[in-house]
Amino acid sequence: MTDQQTPIVNIDALSLDRWKQGELYESADTSFATMLGLKGLGVSYNEVPAGKSSCPFHNHHVEDEMFFVIEGTGEYRFGSARHPIRKGDVLGAPAGGAETAHQIINTGATPLIYLGISTKAATDIVEYPDSGKFLAKTRREGAPDRSFREMGRAGDSLDYWDGEPGA
Incomplete structure (x- = not known):
């Protein structure tokens, strides 16, 4: 383990990022899997105020x-x-299509x-x-210049050969 990794993290010691987007989205949250030395799992702590959500309705194709x-x-x-949820509930959001789209x-x-x-796939497609x-999106550990992240809208697709030299 490096100096920044530890086998135990107490929630009280986390530094939260506080943010707000429009009227519906707000959270105080942080990801801390790397503090635990985890490479294949993502772990986040989230505090969402009354009447808000921390993210839009979405589904992952891989994670x-x-x-x-x-x-x-x-x-x-x-x-x-x-579904109503409360303290102690465990919620599953398996990879899939619109049938597994989710929002808290x-x-x-x-x-x-x-x-x-969450699992941490190197590559994923997320639909909203x-x-x-x-x-x-795709990411390569230790090679941020080889990562890719593109948000688009369904229906704005190009022909496979669009823009290719000599096509």
Whole structure:
């Protein structure tokens, strides 16, 4: 382990990034898997205020996600269903299509606090069914110049040969 890695992290010691986007999205959160020396898992701590969500409705084609509710109540939007959630609930979001799209929404009066745990695929496609967007991303550990991240909208596709020399 390096000096920055430890086998134990206490939530109280985490430094949270606080942010807000529009009227619907707000969170205080941080990722800390690297502090634990984990390379194949992503781990985040999230505090979402009442009436907010930390992310849009989305699904991953490669990465699996799991969430553990530490405090609060809310709603788990999963596929075409909505489920009430509360302290102690474990939520699954397996890789797949729109049927596994998911979003956690704080419908309670106090902060909704949860852990997010995910596999860390080198490459993933993320779809956003509400807005028709997609995210194509790939990352290479230790080689950020070889990473790729592109947000687009379905329907704006190009022909395979578009722009190719001599095509």
